[in-house]
Amino acid sequence: MKQRTLWSAILVAGLVALAGCGSASDPDSAPGGSKGKLVVWDWKSGDATASSYVKKAKADFAQQHPGVTVEFVAQPFEQYYTLLGAAIQAGKGPDVMLFNGGGQIRDRADSLLPLDEYVRDDKKRLAGWEAFTKDNKTYAAPVTLQGHPIYYNKSLYRKAGLDPEQPATSWDEFVADCRTITKATGARCFAQGNKEGIGIQFFLSGLGSGVLSPKEYDDWIAGRRDWSSPAVERIFALWKEADDEGLNNDGANSTAMFNDAFAVFQSNKAAHVIGLMSDVGHWKDFAEFLDADDVGVMKAPVVTAGATPRLPYDGGIGYAVAKWTKDPEVAADLVRSLTSPDALKSFHADAGAIAADRTVDVSSAGPAVATIVSEIDRGKPALHVALSSKTVDLMGRLSQQLLSGSVTVDSAVEQLAASDRAG
Amino acid sequence: MSPIGSSGRVAQAGRPDGALAGEAAVDGRGPASKSPRVRNGRRAERLAPYVLVAPAVLIIVVLRLWPLGLGVNFSFTGDGERNGATVGFDNYAELIDDPLFRTALRNVGWLVLLLPVAVAIPGLLATFIYLRVPGHQIFRSVYFFPAVLSPVIIGAIFNLLLAFDGPLNAVLGGSGLGPVDWLGDPDVAMFTVVGVHIWATSGMALVVFLAGFSTLDPALLDAARVDGASLARMIWHVIIPGLSRTIQFVVVTTMIGMLTSMFGLLYVMTSGGPEGSTYLPEYYIWVQQGQMSSPALASAASTVLFLVMLVVGLLQVGLLRRAGRED
Structure with missing residues (x-):
C-alpha cells in the first residue's frame, strides 16, 4: 500500500511537472479531405427526408466541379458538437460542416473561413444571415430559418x-x-x-x-x-x-x-x-x-x-467552410450548391422546414406556414440566439x-x- | 540494474552452498560450457522477463499514461482565444469558482454516502432468496432482469414512470398523497436517479451475494435456528461475518459502478438538471468539452476527477488487501 501510494505520488508529481509545456492540439494544423475530395459533416444527410435535398445539391455541385467527390458524414445530433469539437481540436475536422445559427458557430468562428466574397450573389435570395455572422463576417450560408412562433x-x-x-x-x-x-x-x-x-x-x-x-x-x-x-x-x-x-x-x-x-x-x-x-x-x-x-x-x-x-427568427442551420480546407473556392461552391433554390425546395417539401430561400413556394403547406412566411420580412432575430x-x-x-x-x-x-x- | 536481476543475486547469496555446487558442476563439464551459445542463452534468459512484460507495459504507457499526461498538460492551457497558450492554474481556479462543478463534486460525496444502501439492498434480497422465501426462484430471475438492460432504455422507462403526470404520481394522487416531482425537484432528483441506478445494477450484486452464500456453512445457520435466533440476529451474527469477503467485493464494484457508469442514466433522465442538481463530474466534462467548446477546462475537470478516483481506488485496494490478509 505504502509503495503504491508512493508510485501514485510520483506519477502525479511527474504529470504536474510536465504541465504547461504546450498545447495538446496544434492550433495551426491542416487536416480535411485531400485535393479532389470534400468531406462534409452534418446531422441531416442521414435522414430519409433529406435524401432528395442532398441528391439535388450534389448534382448541382457535380455540374460545376465534375472531378471533385463529396463525402457526406452524418453524425448523431446529440453528439455532433462534441465530436466536431474533438475533431477540430485534434486537427481532423471536415472541409464543410453544418452549424446551428447563434452561439455554436460564433464559438467556433476562429476555425472557419469567412464566406462573404463567395456568397455575395446569394445575399438577397436567402434570409437569416445574421445568425451566422460574427464581427461583420459571414461564416455560413443559411439552409433553413428557425424561429419561435x-x-x-x-x-x-x-x-x-x-x-x-x-x-x-x-x-x-x-x-x-x-x-x-x-x-x-x-x-x-x-x-x-x-x-x-x-x-x-x-x-x-x-x-x-x-x-x-x-x-x-x-x-x-x-x-x-x-x-x-x-x-x-x-x-x-x-x-x-x-x-x-x-x-x-x-x-x-x-x-x-x-x-x-x-x-x-x-x-x-x-x-x-x-x-x-x-x-x-x-x-x-x-x-x-x-x-x-x-x-x-x-x-x-x-x-x-x-x-x-x-416574428422572432434566425438562420436555423447553415453550412460553413473550415479554414484549413485545401481549396476554399471549391468548398464555398459546395456550400452554394447546398443552398441552391432547387435543393432548398426539396428540403422544405420533404423535411418540413421553412427554407432560407424566400423564392420557395409554400402555398401547399397550410395556413400556419402562410402566416409565418408572411411575417418573415418584418421579423427580427430571436433574443436568446444573441x-x-x-x-x-x-x-x-x-x-x-x-x-x-x-x-x-x-x-x-x-x-x-x-x-x-x-x- | 533491474529489480529482477538483483533479486536473482539475492537468491544466490541466500544459498551459498547451492551456488558453489552449481559452479562445481559446471567446472566438471569442462571449458566447452563457457561457449558463446551458453552466454547468449543466459542473456536471453535475462532479457526474457522484459520481453514478456513489454507488451503490457507498452499498452499501459502508450494508451493510458501518455494520453493521461497529454490531458493533464492540456489542462494548463487556455480555451478559445487563448488556445494553446499556457495559463497556469487558471482552469482550476475557474473550476473552483464554478458552482456547477462544486455541485458535481458534492454529488460524488452523496454517492459515497449512499453506498451502504446500494450494497444493503441486494444483500438483503439475496438473504431472503437464500432463506427460501416463497417464490424465491422467480424472484432470483426477476431481480437479475434489469442488469441486462442498457442505461438508456432504463432511463427512458423511468422517464415515463416518474413523469409528473405519469403512473407513479397517479397512484400517489389516488391514495391521497400529493404528487412528487421526481425528476423536476432539485432536492429529490439526485436520489431518484441513484435509486434507479441501484434498481438497475443491484441484480449483478445479488448474483455475487448468492455465490457468496453458496460458500456459507449451512450447519452454522441450522445451529443458530436451533438456538432460537431471530432473523435479525442470524443476519448480524452469522451471515454478515460469513460473507465479509463477498461484501467487500460488492462494496468495491458498486462504488466503481456508481462513479463511472451513471452518465447514461443522467443524460437520459435529467440532463444534469433540474437547476444543475444532478451534475456529476463526467457529465460536467462532457458538457464543457462539447457544448461549451472549452476542452482545456474539461481537461482540468478530468484531472480533478482522476485524482478523486485515484484516492478512492487506493482506499479500495487497501480495503481489499486487508480483507485478503484476514483470510
Whole structure:
C-alpha cells in the first residue's frame, strides 16, 4: 500500500511537472479531405427526408466541379458538437460542416473561413444571415430559418366560444382568454417543457418582442443589452408568474420540451405552445395530430405599451467552410450548391422546414406556414440566439430555479447580466 | 540494474552452498560450457522477463499514461482565444469558482454516502432468496432482469414512470398523497436517479451475494435456528461475518459502478438538471468539452476527477488487501 501510494505520488508529481509545456492540439494544423475530395459533416444527410435535398445539391455541385467527390458524414445530433469539437481540436475536422445559427458557430468562428466574397450573389435570395455572422463576417450560408412562433389550437378556441381567427393582442386579454379556455375545456394555457432548460429560451424569444420596446430589442440584438431595464426583468417575472398562476401544464421542470411539451399541445391539453419553424415541434408535426387548419399562429401579446410584436427568427442551420480546407473556392461552391433554390425546395417539401430561400413556394403547406412566411420580412432575430452558449446554459438553470422558487427574479437577472458581460 | 536481476543475486547469496555446487558442476563439464551459445542463452534468459512484460507495459504507457499526461498538460492551457497558450492554474481556479462543478463534486460525496444502501439492498434480497422465501426462484430471475438492460432504455422507462403526470404520481394522487416531482425537484432528483441506478445494477450484486452464500456453512445457520435466533440476529451474527469477503467485493464494484457508469442514466433522465442538481463530474466534462467548446477546462475537470478516483481506488485496494490478509 505504502509503495503504491508512493508510485501514485510520483506519477502525479511527474504529470504536474510536465504541465504547461504546450498545447495538446496544434492550433495551426491542416487536416480535411485531400485535393479532389470534400468531406462534409452534418446531422441531416442521414435522414430519409433529406435524401432528395442532398441528391439535388450534389448534382448541382457535380455540374460545376465534375472531378471533385463529396463525402457526406452524418453524425448523431446529440453528439455532433462534441465530436466536431474533438475533431477540430485534434486537427481532423471536415472541409464543410453544418452549424446551428447563434452561439455554436460564433464559438467556433476562429476555425472557419469567412464566406462573404463567395456568397455575395446569394445575399438577397436567402434570409437569416445574421445568425451566422460574427464581427461583420459571414461564416455560413443559411439552409433553413428557425424561429419561435406562438402556435394555438383553434378548435379549443372554438370550444370555449372564442373567435379562433381573432386571438388576443394584449397580455391581459390573452390571460383572460386562457382562463375561459381552461374553464370550458380543461386545457391549460401553455404547453411548457423546461426539463432541459429550453422552455425559457422559447419563452424569452417568443414573447420578448411584446415586452421590450423596439429600440431595446434592437440594442439587445446588437449586443448592447441593458439587464437593469424594467422590461428585461418583466420577461423573467412573467416567466415565473405564468407558472405560479397555473398557465403552464403541471411539472414544467420535469417535462421535456422535446417532445413531451409538444405532445401536451398536440393532445389538446394546452391551447398554446411556443414552438419552432423548422425540423420538429412545428406546423408539420402539429398537423399530424391536429387538423392542419386548426393550427394557428399568433403574434406575441403586447405586455408593455409601445412594444411591437414581431416574428422572432434566425438562420436555423447553415453550412460553413473550415479554414484549413485545401481549396476554399471549391468548398464555398459546395456550400452554394447546398443552398441552391432547387435543393432548398426539396428540403422544405420533404423535411418540413421553412427554407432560407424566400423564392420557395409554400402555398401547399397550410395556413400556419402562410402566416409565418408572411411575417418573415418584418421579423427580427430571436433574443436568446444573441446570447453566448454559456449564458444560455446558465439561463436554463436559473429558469428552473425561478419556477421552483429557489432564486428571485432580481438575483436571476443579475447573474445573467454578469455572465453576459463576461462574454 | 533491474529489480529482477538483483533479486536473482539475492537468491544466490541466500544459498551459498547451492551456488558453489552449481559452479562445481559446471567446472566438471569442462571449458566447452563457457561457449558463446551458453552466454547468449543466459542473456536471453535475462532479457526474457522484459520481453514478456513489454507488451503490457507498452499498452499501459502508450494508451493510458501518455494520453493521461497529454490531458493533464492540456489542462494548463487556455480555451478559445487563448488556445494553446499556457495559463497556469487558471482552469482550476475557474473550476473552483464554478458552482456547477462544486455541485458535481458534492454529488460524488452523496454517492459515497449512499453506498451502504446500494450494497444493503441486494444483500438483503439475496438473504431472503437464500432463506427460501416463497417464490424465491422467480424472484432470483426477476431481480437479475434489469442488469441486462442498457442505461438508456432504463432511463427512458423511468422517464415515463416518474413523469409528473405519469403512473407513479397517479397512484400517489389516488391514495391521497400529493404528487412528487421526481425528476423536476432539485432536492429529490439526485436520489431518484441513484435509486434507479441501484434498481438497475443491484441484480449483478445479488448474483455475487448468492455465490457468496453458496460458500456459507449451512450447519452454522441450522445451529443458530436451533438456538432460537431471530432473523435479525442470524443476519448480524452469522451471515454478515460469513460473507465479509463477498461484501467487500460488492462494496468495491458498486462504488466503481456508481462513479463511472451513471452518465447514461443522467443524460437520459435529467440532463444534469433540474437547476444543475444532478451534475456529476463526467457529465460536467462532457458538457464543457462539447457544448461549451472549452476542452482545456474539461481537461482540468478530468484531472480533478482522476485524482478523486485515484484516492478512492487506493482506499479500495487497501480495503481489499486487508480483507485478503484476514483470510
